Amino acid sequence: xxxxxxxxxSIINHAQLNIQKRPFVITTALTAIGSLLFSxxxxxxxxxxRGELHNKLTKDNSPREDKPFFxxxxxxxxxxIPLYTYEKLLMFLGSSAGAFFHPxxxxxxxxxxxxxxxxxxxxxxxxxxxxxxxxxxxxxDQPRMTSTSLNLDHLRELPHNSIGNTYVRWLDREGVSxxxxxxxxxxxxxxxxxxxxxxxxxxxxYHAVTGLPIIIEGEISVKxxxxxxxxxxxxxxxxxxxxxxxxxxxxxxxxxxxxxxxIKSGLNSKPLINVYWEKILDQDVDEFREQMGIETPPDxxxxxxxxxEKLKKAKKIV
Amino acid sequence: xxxxxxxxxxxxxxxxxxxxxxLRFNSNSSGENTTHFGFKTVNKDDKExxxxxxxxxxxSNYDIMNDAMSxxxxxxxxxxxxxxxxxxxxxxxNRPLQFLxxxxxxxxxxxxxxxxxxxKFNDVNSTMTVVDxxxxxxxxxxxxxxxxxxxxxxxxxxxxxxxxxxLDQIEDNSxxxxxxxxxxxxxxxxxxxLNAAYRVLKPGxxxxxxxxxxxxxxxxxxxxxxxxxxxxxxxxxxIADDRDSYQYLVESIRKFPKQEEFKSMIEKAGFYVxxxxxxxxxxxxxxxxxxxxx
Numbered sequence: 001x002x003x004x005x006x007x008x009x010s011i012i013n014h015a016q017l018n019i020q021k022r023p024f025v026i027t028t029a030l031t032a033i034g035s036l037l038f039s040x041x042x043x044x045x046x047x048x049x050r051g052e053l054h055n056k057l058t059k060d061n062s063p064r065e066d067k068p069f070f071x072x073x074x075x076x077x078x079x080x081i082p083l084y085t086y087e088k089l090l091m092f093l094g095s096s097a098g099a100f101f102h103p104x105x106x107x108x109x110x111x112x113x114x115x116x117x118x119x120x121x122x123x124x125x126x127x128x129x130x131x132x133x134x135x136x137x138x139x140x141d142q143p144r145m146t147s148t149s150l151n152l153d154h155l156r157e158l159p160h161n162s163i164g165n166t167y168v169r170w171l172d173r174e175g176v177s178x179x180x181x182x183x184x185x186x187x188x189x190x191x192x193x194x195x196x197x198x199x200x201x202x203x204x205x206y207h208a209v210t211g212l213p214i215i216i217e218g219e220i221s222v223k224x225x226x227x228x229x230x231x232x233x234x235x236x237x238x239x240x241x242x243x244x245x246x247x248x249x250x251x252x253x254x255x256x257x258x259x260x261x262x263i264k265s266g267l268n269s270k271p272l273i274n275v276y277w278e279k280i281l282d283q284d285v286d287e288f289r290e291q292m293g294i295e296t297p298p299d300x301x302x303x304x305x306x307x308x309e310k311l312k313k314a315k316k317i318v
Numbered sequence: 319x320x321x322x323x324x325x326x327x328x329x330x331x332x333x334x335x336x337x338x339x340x341l342r343f344n345s346n347s348s349g350e351n352t353t354h355f356g357f358k359t360v361n362k363d364d365k366e367x368x369x370x371x372x373x374x375x376x377x378s379n380y381d382i383m384n385d386a387m388s389x390x391x392x393x394x395x396x397x398x399x400x401x402x403x404x405x406x407x408x409x410x411x412n413r414p415l416q417f418l419x420x421x422x423x424x425x426x427x428x429x430x431x432x433x434x435x436x437x438k439f440n441d442v443n444s445t446m447t448v449v450d451x452x453x454x455x456x457x458x459x460x461x462x463x464x465x466x467x468x469x470x471x472x473x474x475x476x477x478x479x480x481x482x483x484x485l486d487q488i489e490d491n492s493x494x495x496x497x498x499x500x501x502x503x504x505x506x507x508x509x510x511x512l513n514a515a516y517r518v519l520k521p522g523x524x525x526x527x528x529x530x531x532x533x534x535x536x537x538x539x540x541x542x543x544x545x546x547x548x549x550x551x552x553x554x555x556x557i558a559d560d561r562d563s564y565q566y567l568v569e570s571i572r573k574f575p576k577q578e579e580f581k582s583m584i585e586k587a588g589f590y591v592x593x594x595x596x597x598x599x600x601x602x603x604x605x606x607x608x609x610x611x612x
Contacts, residue, residue, distance in 0.1 A: 053578060068572065069540045070547040081561070087548050094556045107559040 077190040079183045088186065091115045100241055103216065106182070109234070114186040114196070116233040122192040125230065128271055129195065135274040142194050143278055145178050145201040152178075155281060163209070163288055164281030170208035178204060198273065199232060205277050209289065210265075211296055216242070217250055218300050221258040228266025230273055249307060253300075261297040269293040353506060356569030365506045366481075370452055372563045373423070373504075377454040379558045380424055386557055387550050387564075395604050396427060396499060399528045402597070402606065405495045406435030407444050414443035418493040418518065420482045420511075421501020422448040423455030425462050427528075428475070431497065432468060442474075447488070449480035450501075483510040488518045499528040503574045512587035519611040525589055530571040531580070531598065531605035538601050546571065577605050584609040 036042075047053040073082045083091070095111035102108060129135030143149070152171070155164035171177065181201050187193040206226060212218035220242050227235035243254050269292045280288065289296065353362045360368060376383065384392050407414050415435075419428040428448045435441040450456040460477050468475050478487055482498070482505055496515045505511040515525050533539040546568040554564030575583065581595040589609030597606045 054582065068543060068547075070543040072547075084548065087552060090549070090552055091556070094552070098556060105559070107555065111556060 076188060077193065079185050080188070080190075080193070081185045082188060083186050088115050091186070096237065099238075100245070103219075103238075103242060106180075110182045111186075112237070113200070113232070113234040114184060116237065117187060117192075117196050118233075119189070119192065121231065121233060122187070122189075122195055125195055125199075125273060126192065129274060132271070132274040134276050135271075138198065138274070138276055139191065139194070142198075143276075144197070145181070145278070147177055147179050150178060150278065150281075158282055161284050161286065162282050163205075163277070163285045166285045167205060167208040167281070170211070171204070174207075174214045176204070176214060195273070199226075199230065202272070202275070202277060205275075206272065209285065209294060211299060213301050215300070215304075216246065217254055217258070217304075220254060221262050221297065221300070224259055224262035225266045226272070228263050229269060229271065253303060253307075257303075258297055258300075261295065265293075265295050265297075354570075354573050356566040356573070362506055366451070369504045369506075372566050373452040374454045375560050376558065376563050377423070377452070377458050380455070380458065381426075383554065383558055383564075386553055391600060395528060395599050396430060398599065399497075399499065399526065399606055400427065400430045400434050403431070403495065403497070403524070403526050404434075404438070405431060405444075405524075406439035407441040408439055414441070414445065415494040416492060417444060417446045418488065418496045419446065419448050420480075420485075420496065420498040420515075421450055421504070422497075422499075423450045423452065423459055423501075425459035427497055427499045428459070429462070429466060429468065431495075432474070445474050445476070447476045447478060447493075449478045449482070449485065449488070451479065451481050453479050483507055483514055485514045485518055490517050491520045493518050494520055494523050496523065496525045497527075500530065502527055503529055503570050508575075509583055509586065512583055512589075516587045516589060516611055521611055523611045525584065525607075525609040525611070527580075527584075527607040529580075529605060529607070530574060531596075531602055532574075532576045533602040534598075535601055542601075542603060577602070577607075580605075580607055 044053060075082060091111050092115035095108045095115060098105065098108035099112045126139075129139055150164075152168050155168040158165040178201070181197075181203075184193045184197045184200070187196055203222070203226070206222050207214070207218070210222065210225065212222050220238060223235040223238040223242070226232060227239055239259075243251055246254070272292070275292075288294075351361055352359050353365055354360070355365050355368050388395075405415060405417065417428070417431055419425075419431070422428050425448055428446050432444070432446055435444055448456070448459055450459070456477055456479055463469055463475055463477070480487060482501065496519055498511075498515075502508055502511055512525075519525060533542050550568050551561045551565045554567075555561035558564070574580075577596045577598065581591055584595070584607060585591050587609070588611070590612045591607075591609050595607060595609070599605060
């Protein structure tokens with residue numbers, strides 16, 4: 001009796017031990033054999049057998065056999081860089097942070113503008129342009145502005161009160177050139193890209209017609225004016241956030257004088273994107289302003305000069 | 319009017335001048351006269367100029383961009399490279415070493431090597447020649463040298479503008495260690511660069527190359543490519559205002575030969591490549607290739 005139970009126990013123990021050993025043994029065996037079979041040397045030897053290892057001196061410009069994982073769609077126009085939506089979003093986040101802290105760096109403004117000029121907004125502008133005869137002409141001709149296409153020397157000879165002369169005098173006063181406008185790259189449809197490019201290039205004309213300088217307050221005022229008239233989101237963002245970094249006196253001037261002017265003027269004037277600037281360069285600027293409904297704001301540079309002179313006098317007295 | 323004609327008129331009216339429109343394209347693009355510039359095909363004579371343009375425009379922001387793009391990992395790669403080389407005149411030796419750092423531009427490998435030799439072996443006699451084909455990058459290195467401790471009047475460090483494929487001012491059999499970090503991928507003729515390296519090294523000299531290479535693991539490769547093709551050019555656009563140079567950078571990484579192929583090229587130049595010959599860093603994103611001139 002005792003002997004059989006002892007025997008049974010030993011059989012049971014043996015069976016249990018076997019059951020515990022088996023997965024361990026199999027796994028270990030597989031690992032050991034696998035590492036022997038698929039070692040670095042064996043792997044390279046198989047590659048050598050298949051002819052993939054030696055004599056791989058291919059010419060520099062032979063294409064790699066494997067397709068890249070990341071491909072972009074084909075560009076729609078020569079300067080087009082098609083971006084995926086997440087890239088446009090990242091560009092928006094990066095450039096908005098950059099433009100807030102460094103608005104003087106053009107690359108942030110450019111990237112912010114193109115990432116926020118989304119299709120619905122540009123389509124609305126396209127409809128606005130298509131419903132106006134001059135707008136339609138603009139979309140047909142698609143003129144671009146450079147210093148040669150505008151012929152700055154000729155503009156200097158025009159009568160003092162003409163649009164062209166006002167423009168070129170403004171350019172000289174501020175020390176800028178029409179050639180510094182960056183080409184649109186990140187907007188996908190060619191016609192919408194042209195509309196955005198036109199908006200970018202006419203910016204200087206808005207400065208010239210309103211007389212605002214390129215200092216930060218002047219830029220913000222023009223942006224508000226543009227936003228009220230044309231509706232580009234970037235100008236709206238600029239209007240909301242850009243003044244937050246200014247000094248108190250600048251903010252006062254902006255909020256009390258220039259914002260009300262810009263909002264009123266922008267809303268009351270006719271759409272500025274439908275102006276064919278190249279063809280009206282010899283027109284009288286006052287007549288043009290009356291026609292369009294644009295008021296001129298007080299001269300910003302003079303206001304600032306007066307303010308600084310007041311400060312200087314105050315310091316002198318004290 | 320055909321789509322293409324409209325776009326060509328539009329491109330002229332848009333005043334566009336994409337980088338390669340200034341070059342003549344061979345319509346048959348034979349392998350003889352053309353090579354790759356990133357994913358574009360250009361004439362071999364023009365590639366050097368184009369690469370020069372890229373590096374002149376990135377020179378001032380080079381180190382900031384490297385840190386931003388690799389999230390600082392490039393420093394780990396470079397210090398591992400220097401530690402592995404372990405170069406320096408051993409105590410008890412009577413002959414100082416001659417180092418040559420090619421495409422060394424801003425000098426980080428060069429100064430790192432000298433630092434390592436001094437700290438580990440108390441070697442203050444080995445000389446360093448930093449060469450780069452691009453004078454702007456070299457100027458950044460010289461600026462750093464002026465402010466560093468190596469500028470002690472001992473003339474140990476020399477800066478030369480040289481083309482790595484010829485190295486005409488470097489004599490044959492004159493260098494003990496030849497290092498090139500992230501430079502050889504920009505050569506028009508990589509084999510010529512390797513041959514020049516063989517020529518200038520002394521017998522027993524070591525050729526060490528740290529370069530971007532191909533990632534083997536497809537899953538990691540997928541993430542790596544998505545990162546390099548979409549995030550890096552965006553960083554270049556926002557931080558350095560230069561999307562095109564960083565687009566060239568990621569395309570040129572992809573065009574560079576794989577590890578085994580580059581190893582064969584090193585062997586073809588005459589070097590003895592010790593077992594395996596390359597060490598992959600960060601899953602193959604970068605790779606250190608070693609060759610010895612016997």
